[in-house]
Amino acid sequence: MSVTRLAVVGNGMVGHHFLQQLVDQGDIHQYAITVFSEESLLAYDRVQLTKYMQSGSAEALSLASLEQYKSWGIEVKAGVAIETLDTQAQMITASDGTQLEYDKLVLATGSYPFVPPVPGHDGAACHVYRTIPDLEGIKVAASNARSGVVIGGGLLGLEAAKALVDLGLDTHVVEFADRLMIQQLDAEGGELLGSKIRDLGVKVHTQKNTQAIVPLEHGGVQLQFADGELLETDVVVFSAGIRPRDQLARQAQLDVGERGGIVINDQCQTSQPNVYAIGECALWQQRIFGLVAPGYQMAKTVAAHINGLEGSFLGADMSTKLKLLGVDVASIGDAQGNTPGAKTYRLFDEYHGHYHKLVVDETGEFLLGAILVGDAERYTELLQIYQNRMSLPEHPEMLLLSVDDEAGGGFAMELPASASICSCHNVSKGDVVRAVQGGCCNVAEVKGQTCAATGCGGCMPALTKVVQDSLLELGVEVSNDLCEHFAYTRQELYDLVRVEELKSYNEVLERHGQGLGCEICKPALASILASCWNDYVLANDHVAQQDSNDRYLANIQKDGSYSVVPRVPAGEITPRQLIVLGQVAEDFSLYCKITGGQRVDLLGARQDQLPAIWQQLIEAGFETGHAYGKSVRTVKSCVGSTWCRFGVGDSVKLAIDIENRYKGVRSPHKLKFAVSGCTRECAEAQSKDIGVIATDKGWNLYVCGNGGMRPRHADLLATDLDQQTLITYIDRLLMFYIKTADRLQRTSTWFEQLDGGLDYLRQVVIDDKLAIGAQLEQQMQALVDAYQCEWKTTLEDPHAVTRFQSFVNSPATDASIVMVNERDQVRPATANERIELVSASI
Amino acid sequence: MSVQQWVQVCDQQQLLANAGVTALIGEQQVAVFYVPANDQVFAVDNLDPVTGAQVMARGLIGSQGEQMYVASPLLKQRYCLHTGQGLDDDAQRLNNWPVRLNDGMVEVALEAASA
Numbered sequence: 001m002s003v004t005r006l007a008v009v010g011n012g013m014v015g016h017h018f019l020q021q022l023v024d025q026g027d028i029h030q031y032a033i034t035v036f037s038e039e040s041l042l043a044y045d046r047v048q049l050t051k052y053m054q055s056g057s058a059e060a061l062s063l064a065s066l067e068q069y070k071s072w073g074i075e076v077k078a079g080v081a082i083e084t085l086d087t088q089a090q091m092i093t094a095s096d097g098t099q100l101e102y103d104k105l106v107l108a109t110g111s112y113p114f115v116p117p118v119p120g121h122d123g124a125a126c127h128v129y130r131t132i133p134d135l136e137g138i139k140v141a142a143s144n145a146r147s148g149v150v151i152g153g154g155l156l157g158l159e160a161a162k163a164l165v166d167l168g169l170d171t172h173v174v175e176f177a178d179r180l181m182i183q184q185l186d187a188e189g190g191e192l193l194g195s196k197i198r199d200l201g202v203k204v205h206t207q208k209n210t211q212a213i214v215p216l217e218h219g220g221v222q223l224q225f226a227d228g229e230l231l232e233t234d235v236v237v238f239s240a241g242i243r244p245r246d247q248l249a250r251q252a253q254l255d256v257g258e259r260g261g262i263v264i265n266d267q268c269q270t271s272q273p274n275v276y277a278i279g280e281c282a283l284w285q286q287r288i289f290g291l292v293a294p295g296y297q298m299a300k301t302v303a304a305h306i307n308g309l310e311g312s313f314l315g316a317d318m319s320t321k322l323k324l325l326g327v328d329v330a331s332i333g334d335a336q337g338n339t340p341g342a343k344t345y346r347l348f349d350e351y352h353g354h355y356h357k358l359v360v361d362e363t364g365e366f367l368l369g370a371i372l373v374g375d376a377e378r379y380t381e382l383l384q385i386y387q388n389r390m391s392l393p394e395h396p397e398m399l400l401l402s403v404d405d406e407a408g409g410g411f412a413m414e415l416p417a418s419a420s421i422c423s424c425h426n427v428s429k430g431d432v433v434r435a436v437q438g439g440c441c442n443v444a445e446v447k448g449q450t451c452a453a454t455g456c457g458g459c460m461p462a463l464t465k466v467v468q469d470s471l472l473e474l475g476v477e478v479s480n481d482l483c484e485h486f487a488y489t490r491q492e493l494y495d496l497v498r499v500e501e502l503k504s505y506n507e508v509l510e511r512h513g514q515g516l517g518c519e520i521c522k523p524a525l526a527s528i529l530a531s532c533w534n535d536y537v538l539a540n541d542h543v544a545q546q547d548s549n550d551r552y553l554a555n556i557q558k559d560g561s562y563s564v565v566p567r568v569p570a571g572e573i574t575p576r577q578l579i580v581l582g583q584v585a586e587d588f589s590l591y592c593k594i595t596g597g598q599r600v601d602l603l604g605a606r607q608d609q610l611p612a613i614w615q616q617l618i619e620a621g622f623e624t625g626h627a628y629g630k631s632v633r634t635v636k637s638c639v640g641s642t643w644c645r646f647g648v649g650d651s652v653k654l655a656i657d658i659e660n661r662y663k664g665v666r667s668p669h670k671l672k673f674a675v676s677g678c679t680r681e682c683a684e685a686q687s688k689d690i691g692v693i694a695t696d697k698g699w700n701l702y703v704c705g706n707g708g709m710r711p712r713h714a715d716l717l718a719t720d721l722d723q724q725t726l727i728t729y730i731d732r733l734l735m736f737y738i739k740t741a742d743r744l745q746r747t748s749t750w751f752e753q754l755d756g757g758l759d760y761l762r763q764v765v766i767d768d769k770l771a772i773g774a775q776l777e778q779q780m781q782a783l784v785d786a787y788q789c790e791w792k793t794t795l796e797d798p799h800a801v802t803r804f805q806s807f808v809n810s811p812a813t814d815a816s817i818v819m820v821n822e823r824d825q826v827r828p829a830t831a832n833e834r835i836e837l838v839s840a841s842i
Numbered sequence: 843m844s845v846q847q848w849v850q851v852c853d854q855q856q857l858l859a860n861a862g863v864t865a866l867i868g869e870q871q872v873a874v875f876y877v878p879a880n881d882q883v884f885a886v887d888n889l890d891p892v893t894g895a896q897v898m899a900r901g902l903i904g905s906q907g908e909q910m911y912v913a914s915p916l917l918k919q920r921y922c923l924h925t926g927q928g929l930d931d932d933a934q935r936l937n938n939w940p941v942r943l944n945d946g947m948v949e950v951a952l953e954a955a956s957a
Binding site: 522556 | 851852856857858859860861863864865866867871874877879893894895896897900901902903904905906907910913915916918920
């Protein structure tokens with residue numbers, strides 16, 4: 001049998017997926033495959049195109065590589081277009097002159113952006129938004145532009161608007177219709193989306209018919225609308241829909257639709273049975289599918305057909321969920337309610353900015369479609385009900401309400417095995433359950449095996465839920481053990497240490513653990529012990545378990561040197577103290593930097609210099625700042641009512657009181673506080689673990705916020721508190737966190753995983769529902785009473801000081817720490833500089 | 843078998859139980875770890891091969907099954923205390939040297955490193 005010659009024209013997402021399907025379904029090596037890609041880049045993720053503006057990395061979006069194709073035995077011609085197709089001779093001719101005979105041909109030529117033929121549409125300021133080179137063009141144009149206009153307020157237009165916003169342009173969206181996303185949303189939904197996007201600073205102009213784009217003398221262009229209005233801008237991006245790229249099919253006289261698109265049957269065959277068309281160039285039952293999931297299904301169908309397997313493309317669901325400019329938008333099925341007899345349930349929550357609509361059939365039993373704007377948490381659940389034609393609950397209106405449930409609802413197990421979990425890759429619940437039964441032990445493994453959640457990722461919550469439920473059903477225990485040395489969770493260990501009054505790591509290991517311990521359990525237990533008893537962390541029983549920073553009471557840097565951060569409560573510092581910090585930095589040649597927590601960081605100290613540095617600092621009245629500990633760091637404050645003309649509370653005084661109360665308290669992770677003297681919030685308290693804001697009646701308490709890697713806005717726990725109540729609530733909340741959080745879990749993630757959320761936290765902290773309030777307060781008071789400045793204790797203990805020497809057998813200092821000068825201060829020498837310096841000194 | 847040149851480094855009392863200290867032998871920084879449970883000592887290079895910093899003695903030691911290891915205090919890569927072999931990255935390893943407790947003293951045989 002001769003080898004089948006297979007030619008694939010187009011290497012977009014769908015063209016690539018077709019090849020992937022051939023690999024997945026059988027033996028790709030039985031075909032001699034040639035792939036033509038008109039773009040010089042191989043397939044990349046166009047759905048995530050806006051990410052390119054942020055990362056600038058084409059690689060991050062890449063789906064295919066030459067090496068991968070080579071390993072599949074595929075010949076790749078990149079940057080080569082096909083110019084003619086002769087279906088009689090079964091031959092294609094490429095732009096580089098190549099002529100190739102085929103047995104089977106797959107057209108995956110995609111689509112192109114439609115540009116309305118208004119005068120000036122082809123000017124230098126005008127762009128489209130489709131490929132990475134398009135984005136490069138927009139980026140260059142934006143570099144000396146102030147404003148940009150997107151023509152087209154559909155899904156892609158709003159994506160393009162996001163890109164312009166990211167480029168820092170004053171962004172406008174111009175839409176012909178009376179609302180945004182007319183394909184997916186109804187009047188109310190489109191109106192709400194528009195107002196939300198306006199709130200973000202994007203100007204939305206609806207019912208605007210662009211009639212001309214006129215270049216201006218001083219640069220830029222003027223958009224002239226049919227209603228006589230004008231809009232000047234520097235950059236124009238057209239996003240007025242897509243058109244199938246069917247020129248090659250037309251030239252070859254394949255059947256095409258009246259308004260374009262290569263006509264295909266249920267096997268995705270064109271009017272020539274050995275020529276297939278897939279993706280956005282294909283027309284199935286008079287429809288073009290402009291989403292990736294239907295294209296993937298077509299790709300799968302063709303791969304099956306070529307392999308002699310069964311399979312048909314029978315249309316696809318166009319439901320979609322997106323985050324557009326930060327606004328959640330979802331549309332399911334017949335969102336407009338066009339089905340005869342359809343009825344709707346609607347909830348328009350102007351207060352929270354949510355619009356939810358369900359479209360149900362005449363009988364009210366089945367869901368026909370839905371629209372979600374502002375909050376799309378219910379999307380997965382509604383989509384499952386829709387796709388699986390599940391009966392609606394007795395009160396469908398309950399589905400209009402928002403959910404807090406992250407896991408995507410408790411419905412997953414009731415789904416039939418045929419229920420689709422991932423529509424991008426057409427993975428059913430049955431596929432997921434089988435993968436778990438076949439040995440996959442977690443979501444990552446199931447993803448690897450089934451490809452679920454590797455497309456748009458929208459099904460991740462549903463997938464996670466099904467995987468977890470399947471594991472539980474199999475009786476697989478999901479281990480929460482701290483590590484191989486302790487078969488307990490952190491909370492269990494905390495309780496054991498408290499109840500049995502265990503005072504050292506070795507005691508806990510002997511009674512409840514095994515082995516030598518490790519870098520997980522040692523610091524975790526050192527932290528628990530400190531949170532319970534607040535002993536000196538470098539005591540003989542504790543020193544060997546402290547992580548790098550706690551072990552030397554300083555922050556280790558990349559070259560092995562340390563940084564020193566003395567405590568400056570609330571950021572209030574005297575001129576004399578500032579002079580001392582400067583003097584110490586000069587004496588020891590330390591690099592100085594102001595921290596985000598209103599303190600001074602002194603960097604570049606050798607381990608052996610730390611005791612001498614602290615000797616000077618302590619003599620001047622400084623205390624350790626615990627910048628090295630998983631413990632209370634700083635309480636940031638504004639100057640408050642003492643100085644500020646807007647201030648309503650003495651934020652500095654309160655911040656000092658709070659910092660002095662909680663300093664030295666060790667916890668599962670670091671803790672940052674702030675106090676603002678008025679609602680202007682200059683101390684940024686709402687991004688802190690504990691944030692306090694003055695009101696004219698007292699203090700508002702915000703909790704469990706975070707900045708950094710995963711920002712989280714803090715939640716308002718209680719309002720208008722007096723200082724004593726405030727302290728009581730903070731005491732209880734912190735001890736409850738210390739008791740129940742996982743190791744290295746910040747308050748923000750702890751809060752998000754807390755069953756019952758904010759209401760529950762209020763019940764525990766304010767209402768004392770668990771009746772542990774007094775105990776928590778007393779435990780916190782014990783920690784406060786046991787406070788010591790660890791550096792002061794260290795300097796009083798000659799044995800502890802000895803441990804800071806560079807070498808156990810020599811008074812020499814560590815010559816590997818080498819500094820050079822930069823901007824009038826020191827910094828660590830690079831590897832090359834160090835070699836030069838060492839060789840110069842020889 | 844070649845004769846090893848044992849160098850006296852320090853008193854056993856100067857070691858830190860279940861942790862490391864740094865010794866300077868000539869110009870070589872050596873990390874010496876002591877595990878009292880089975881009275882074992884280990885001597886490996888103080889140089890962290892990933893960052894190029896002289897810090898390994900400040901790392902936490904631990905066990906994985908029977909294997910004992912040290913984790914870099916900077917980026918936490920782990921190395922077998924017996925062989926110096928990287929456990930997270932096969933391509934990385936620490937130099938290591940014979941070390942013993944002899945009459946209350948810690949001795950390291952530095953010359954045998956290349957053996």
